Amino acid sequence: MCGVSTGSARTRGADHRHEVHDAAANQEQLLEPSHTIESRLAEVICQTPHAMWDAGGVSELVTTKNLRRAGFPFRSGALCLDFVGTIAKRGMGDQELLDSPERLATWLRAAGLPEVLDPISDEQVRTAHALREAIHDLTRATVERQRPSAETVDRINRAALPSPPTATIALDGRTRVPPPPGSVESVMAVVARDAVDLFTGPYGPRIRACQGHDCSLYFVDRSRPGSRRWCTMAACGERASSATYRRRHPRS
Numbered sequence: 001m002c003g004v005s006t007g008s009a010r011t012r013g014a015d016h017r018h019e020v021h022d023a024a025a026n027q028e029q030l031l032e033p034s035h036t037i038e039s040r041l042a043e044v045i046c047q048t049p050h051a052m053w054d055a056g057g058v059s060e061l062v063t064t065k066n067l068r069r070a071g072f073p074f075r076s077g078a079l080c081l082d083f084v085g086t087i088a089k090r091g092m093g094d095q096e097l098l099d100s101p102e103r104l105a106t107w108l109r110a111a112g113l114p115e116v117l118d119p120i121s122d123e124q125v126r127t128a129h130a131l132r133e134a135i136h137d138l139t140r141a142t143v144e145r146q147r148p149s150a151e152t153v154d155r156i157n158r159a160a161l162p163s164p165p166t167a168t169i170a171l172d173g174r175t176r177v178p179p180p181p182g183s184v185e186s187v188m189a190v191v192a193r194d195a196v197d198l199f200t201g202p203y204g205p206r207i208r209a210c211q212g213h214d215c216s217l218y219f220v221d222r223s224r225p226g227s228r229r230w231c232t233m234a235a236c237g238e239r240a241s242s243a244t245y246r247r248r249h250p251r252s
């Protein structure tokens with residue numbers, strides 16, 4: 001069921017988002033090749049930025065083929081954890097993917113967030129980095145069942161305070177009017193609020209660290225048994241399975 005948007009290009013429907021991510025994570029083909037663009041759009045009318053990505057005017061579903069959008073990984077199942085993933089290879093060289101205002105703007109667009117009103121400054125990039133690291137610290141504390149620092153929690157809470165640009169309903173009562181452009185702070189508040197919702201919600205205890213040997217991503221395990229080990233089968237699960245197979249069946 002669709003919920004009220006906090007600023008996404010599409011109505012936020014948590015259930016749909018979860019279904020899409022799980023489907024993508026499990027490499028299930030979401031749509032048959034014979035589907036037309038119109039039918040595809042009809043099927044994703046209630047999905048989130050995670051489920052939709054506007055590529056050159058054509059909205060695309062998130063599938064195993066486009067879990068990376070604009071070069072960024074989007075496979076955690078949660079906006080805030082995707083944001084954490086903008087440092088690639090954490091603990092293994094730390095590759096900064098948001099190393100300029102332009103890259104941050106690109107990530108915000110790739111995430112399907114509202115447009116930013118003014119050019120992003122270097123200072124705003126640093127503030128975004130600080131929010132991201134706070135969410136990372138909270139994620140790690142959660143996974144390790146530790147208490148986060150007060151500073152970490154305070155930073156996320158403060159980032160969540162601004163009102164995000166919000167989608168509205170047109171006078172016909174059925175057409176969704178996308179959110180207007182907003183300040184960087186108001187758009188980043190969407191990410192911070194996503195963290196508030198995730199970590200305090202039913203899936204908080206289902207946040208996991210991917211067990212892929214060279215993957216540092218976190219993800220939300222929405223599998224029924226709660227035993228998912230990889231961010232996605234396509235990215236890490238299959239590699240782990242093939243490595244296990246090679247170990248068990250070495251060529252002589």
Ligand SMILES: [Zn+2]
Pocket residue numbers: 210211212215216217230231232235236
């Ligand atoms: Zn992974």
